Structures are given as structure tokens and as C-alpha cells.
Amino acid sequence: MIARVAPLLLVAATAVAVPSIALSQGATGRTVWSGVYSKAQADRGAAAYAQRCASCHGDSLAGGDQAPPLAGGTFLANWNGQDAGALFTRIKTTMPLDNPNSLGAATVASIEAMILARNGFPAGQADLPADPAAQAGIAVTDTKPAG
Numbered sequence: 001m002i003a004r005v006a007p008l009l010l011v012a013a014t015a016v017a018v019p020s021i022a023l024s025q026g027a028t029g030r031t032v033w034s035g036v037y038s039k040a041q042a043d044r045g046a047a048a049y050a051q052r053c054a055s056c057h058g059d060s061l062a063g064g065d066q067a068p069p070l071a072g073g074t075f076l077a078n079w080n081g082q083d084a085g086a087l088f089t090r091i092k093t094t095m096p097l098d099n100p101n102s103l104g105a106a107t108v109a110s111i112e113a114m115i116l117a118r119n120g121f122p123a124g125q126a127d128l129p130a131d132p133a134a135q136a137g138i139a140v141t142d143t144k145p146a147g
């Protein structure tokens with residue numbers, strides 16, 4: 001009897017798991033693993049980062065006395081499950097801490113692309129859009145989705 005019940009339980013567990021995976025990847029199913037920025041954009045972002053962010057967050061994004069790291073496990077844990085548009089808005093409206101809202105949207109997107117690159121997410125063909133609404137369908141997930 002037990003051997004017959006077990007497969008049924010497995011099916012039930014799978015049916016529950018699938019919708020939550022779909023949700024965490026956003027409506028379009030795109031994630032930061034999908035190649036959502038271009039290498040040229042990330043290179044532009046690195047130049048802007050060096051001028052506007054590195055003094056606090058460090059050249060290697062490791063963080064500083066007060067500023068948290070922008071690459072690695074702690075950073076990814078903070079953003080896991082959110083969408084890329086939320087990260088864009090966070091940077092645009094609160095950073096640089098000493099002069100928030102001073103960066104244009106294209107510069108914010110390029111710095112965001114550079115942060116994605118330094119966190120190990122792959123480059124693609126097109127630029128990350130300089131618009132949080134257009135980024136809303138891109139999920140930040142710290143582990144690569146299967147498939």
C-alpha cells in the first residue's frame with residue numbers, strides 16, 4: 001500500500017512547486033541569467049561606477065566602512081526574488097548616498113549592468129533598458145533556473 005501512495009504524493013508536491021517557480025521568475029520568465037545586458041553597457045557602467053560609487057562601495061564592489069558590498073552572497077541574498085526594476089529604482093533614487101537622484105537613467109542602467117556582470121550573470125546582445133517598468137519582468141535569482 002505504501003509503495004502505491006508515494007508516487008501520488010510526489011505528483012501533488014510537484015503540482016504545488018511549479019506555480020511558485022513561475023512566480024519567482026516574473027511574468028515573462030526572464031531572469032538575470034537570461035543575458036539581459038550587453039558587455040559594452042557594463043563597460044560604460046564600470047567607468048561611471050569608478051567615479052560615483054567606488055569611493056564608498058570599493059573598486060571591487062566589496063563594500064567599505066559603512067557601505068555594503070554590491071557583489072557576492074550578501075548582496076544577492078538581499079535582492080533574490082526581487083525584480084531588476086527594483087534595483088534600478090533603489091540606485092536611481094537613493095544613490096550615490098551623498099547625492100541621490102543625480103544620475104541619468106542610462107547611467108543607472110549601465111552601472112546596474114556592471115553590477116550584474118560582477119555578480120557572475122551573463123551578458124547578452126541588447127542593453128538593459130533604462131526604465132524600471134521595462135525591467136520589471138526580469139527576476140533577480142541567485143541560482144540559475146533549470147533549463
Ligand code: HEC
Pocket residue numbers: 049052053054055056057066067068069070074075078090091094095096097098103111
Ligand atoms: C557616500 C557613500 C556612498 C556612495 C558614493 C554610494 N553608496 Fe550605495 N550605499 C551606501 C550606504 C552607506 C548604503 C547602505 C545604507 C543605505 O542603503 O542607505 C548603500 C547601499 C547601496 C545599495 C543597497 C545594497 C543592498 O544590498 O541592498 C545599492 C544597490 C547601492 N548602494 C548602490 C550604489 C551605487 C550603484 C552607487 C553609485 C552610483 C552608490 N551606491 C554610491 C553608501 C554609498
